[in-house]
Amino acid sequence: MAWRTPRGRAGLVFLGFVAGLALLGPALLPDPFRQFDLLELASTPPSAEHPFGTDQLSRDVLSRVVSGARISLSVAALAVTLSLTLGAAVGLVAGYWGGAVDAALMRLVDGALAVPRLFLLLLVLAVPERVPLIILILIIGTTGWFTTSRLVRAETLRLREESFVRAAEALGASRRRIIFRHLLVNTAGPLLVAATLGVGDVILLEAGLSFLGLGVQPPAPSWGGMIMDARPVLEAAPWVGIFPGIAITLTVLATNLVGDALRDALDPRGA
Amino acid sequence: MTRVLDVRDLRISFPVSGGRLHPVDGVSFSLDRGETLALVGESGCGKSLTSLALLRLVPEPGRIDAGSVIQLGDTDVLALRGEALRRIRGKRIGMIFQDPMTSLNPVFTVGDQIAEGVLAHLPVSKAEAWERARGLLDEVGISDSAARLRAYPHQLSGGMRQRVMIAIALSAEPEILVADEPTTALDVTVQAQILEVLDDLRRRRGMAVLLITHDLGIVAGRADRVAVMYAGQIVEEARTGDLFARPSHPYTQGLFASVPRITGPVTRLTPIRGTVPPPTAWPSGCRFRPRCPQAFDKSELPPELMTVGEGHRMRCWLAEGDGPIGMASVLPSHPERSEGGIP
Numbered sequence: 129m130a131w132r133t134p135r136g137r138a139g140l141v142f143l144g145f146v147a148g149l150a151l152l153g154p155a156l157l158p159d160p161f162r163q164f165d166l167l168e169l170a171s172t173p174p175s176a177e178h179p180f181g182t183d184q185l186s187r188d189v190l191s192r193v194v195s196g197a198r199i200s201l202s203v204a205a206l207a208v209t210l211s212l213t214l215g216a217a218v219g220l221v222a223g224y225w226g227g228a229v230d231a232a233l234m235r236l237v238d239g240a241l242a243v244p245r246l247f248l249l250l251l252v253l254a255v256p257e258r259v260p261l262i263i264l265i266l267i268i269g270t271t272g273w274f275t276t277s278r279l280v281r282a283e284t285l286r287l288r289e290e291s292f293v294r295a296a297e298a299l300g301a302s303r304r305r306i307i308f309r310h311l312l313v314n315t316a317g318p319l320l321v322a323a324t325l326g327v328g329d330v331i332l333l334e335a336g337l338s339f340l341g342l343g344v345q346p347p348a349p350s351w352g353g354m355i356m357d358a359r360p361v362l363e364a365a366p367w368v369g370i371f372p373g374i375a376i377t378l379t380v381l382a383t384n385l386v387g388d389a390l391r392d393a394l395d396p397r398g399a
Numbered sequence: 400m401t402r403v404l405d406v407r408d409l410r411i412s413f414p415v416s417g418g419r420l421h422p423v424d425g426v427s428f429s430l431d432r433g434e435t436l437a438l439v440g441e442s443g444c445g446k447s448l449t450s451l452a453l454l455r456l457v458p459e460p461g462r463i464d465a466g467s468v469i470q471l472g473d474t475d476v477l478a479l480r481g482e483a484l485r486r487i488r489g490k491r492i493g494m495i496f497q498d499p500m501t502s503l504n505p506v507f508t509v510g511d512q513i514a515e516g517v518l519a520h521l522p523v524s525k526a527e528a529w530e531r532a533r534g535l536l537d538e539v540g541i542s543d544s545a546a547r548l549r550a551y552p553h554q555l556s557g558g559m560r561q562r563v564m565i566a567i568a569l570s571a572e573p574e575i576l577v578a579d580e581p582t583t584a585l586d587v588t589v590q591a592q593i594l595e596v597l598d599d600l601r602r603r604r605g606m607a608v609l610l611i612t613h614d615l616g617i618v619a620g621r622a623d624r625v626a627v628m629y630a631g632q633i634v635e636e637a638r639t640g641d642l643f644a645r646p647s648h649p650y651t652q653g654l655f656a657s658v659p660r661i662t663g664p665v666t667r668l669t670p671i672r673g674t675v676p677p678p679t680a681w682p683s684g685c686r687f688r689p690r691c692p693q694a695f696d697k698s699e700l701p702p703e704l705m706t707v708g709e710g711h712r713m714r715c716w717l718a719e720g721d722g723p724i725g726m727a728s729v730l731p732s733h734p735e736r737s738e739g740g741i742p
Contacts, residue, residue: 296515297454300485313506
């Protein structure tokens with residue numbers, strides 16, 4: 129669907145490229161942990177041997193950017209899946225049930241939305257010494273579904289008045305069936321759009337947290353963490369920070385392009 | 400004749416600031432096996448709401464008032480809760496909705512949607528459900544049924560979709576079929592085909608049909624009996640032939656006078672003056688009074704349904720025969736409470 133517009137195509141091609149690189153790249157490139165010049169430990173500028181140069185620990189920046197794609201993309205994919213599932217479930221139940229259930233769930237969401245997400249994450253992540261990756265994913269996922277649930281609820285409120293929902297009720301379909309079959313599938317469009325836009329958000333969030341030292345822990349390469357590591361040498365060896373920065377920018381740009389294209393493709397008025 | 404449905408004193412109310420409105424206010428009717436009853440009325444008279452009430456699908460915040468009776472065979476529908484209620488929907492009463500464009504889920508195939516009704520009520524496997532779905536498509540006159548099962552609603556024409564809707568309503572083999580304006584959204588030529596399908600199914604399956612419509616034209620020749628609704632009440636009820644021969648209530652007469660006739664002398668159409676008042680503006684006494692050309696002093700009091708012939712009753716004081724305009728056909732009788740049944 130997103131393929132129909134040039135923007136969508138560009139986004140999909142780039143994301144496919146990044147995903148392919150994340151999958152295959154590490155096998156073809158030098159070990160991201162290997163230190164090439166143990167005596168000097170100096171960062172060297174981009175060269176034929178190290179196209180993105182090496183960092184101040186003499187590790188290959190290209191290898192680390194590609195390995196970082198693995199971590200950044202899988203954190204994004206898993207966290208977004210989790211938050212979409214939660215958001216869709218809460219939104220569907222609130223929207224279809226209505227009444228007190230709806231009011232309770234939506235006030236909960238209102239409350240959660242009033243707390244800045246980054247502060248919440250900082251608070252939770254600052255407590256333990258080291259945060260395992262899975263916990264990071266869980267925390268990002270469980271704090272990211274609030275707006276999705278509102279989106280799905282609004283869509284459900286609209287769909288609930290559709291004649292086919294009434295027809296399914298008249299046919300004796302159970303509530304669970306109406307919610308998770310008739311309604312869920314019809315909210316797939318907005319959910320898909322929210323998902324692609326959410327991927328960009330989560331990549332940025334993970335980068336931000338890693339930059340603050342609370343996300344992916346060194347020496348594992350993550351894009352945000354690499355930028356933080358590059359800070360002290362940014363003037364002398366800018367390539368150490370610029371390449372992971374470019375990777376973040378392009379990947380987020382690509383997911384947003386795909387998200388926009390999907391939104392246009394799924395909007396019946398634009399079709 | 401076996402009585403399959405008995406509705407008595409059905410009142411549906413909605414809360415408004417300072418009280419409750421009753422868009423359906425004391426409706427009684429009954430349905431026998433194999434019989435077609437037409438419920439006729441203009442938009443907003445409460446006919447659709449009445450049909451939804453049969454399956455307890457009155458939209459929030461509407462309520463069916465205490466004292467109403469919906470007796471489905473030996474089941475008291477108003478006493479059902481939860482799973483028991485779900486089990487009569489589709490299984491005992493099948494429903495066909497007005498607009499086949501929006502009443503089918505756009506993202507599922509025709510086969511999925513018919514099989515859904517089968518699977519919800521009958522102990523069969525998915526494959527059997529699909530086989531039944533194919534049989535139902537044959538039955539409602541869709542050719543190439545095996546291929547059509549895999550079609551999505553948008554790939555079908557309006558008439559085909561309405562046939563699919565009928566197949567869905569039949570999927571769990573209900574004893575009553577409620578058709579709410581089944582042909583309103585269709586072309587005239589397709590309308591006749593759809594009505595033919597419904598009639599055919601009624602005869603073959605011995606189902607009872609409640610046909611809800613605003614169109615007197617489709618009632619003739621299809622329905623055994625007709626009940627005319629106005630402002631939340633049944634104002635006249637008769638066997639179809641009697642109603643067409645001797646429309647007695649001024650509202651019914653007005654409906655006939657506003658339908659153009661092909662035969663007979665050319666006359667000017669006489670529409671009923673004014674418009675249907677919303678439930679907030681129903682007058683006291685006879686609700687048709689402000690629009691009625693024959694209203695007289697007694698119309699200030701609310702009339703009950705009164706007998707004007709065999710199996711023919713109307714809600715008008717003229718039935719007493721002492722109005723300003725005498726009606727030759729009117730049999731004098733005392734006001735009586737509607738009992739729903741026709742002797």
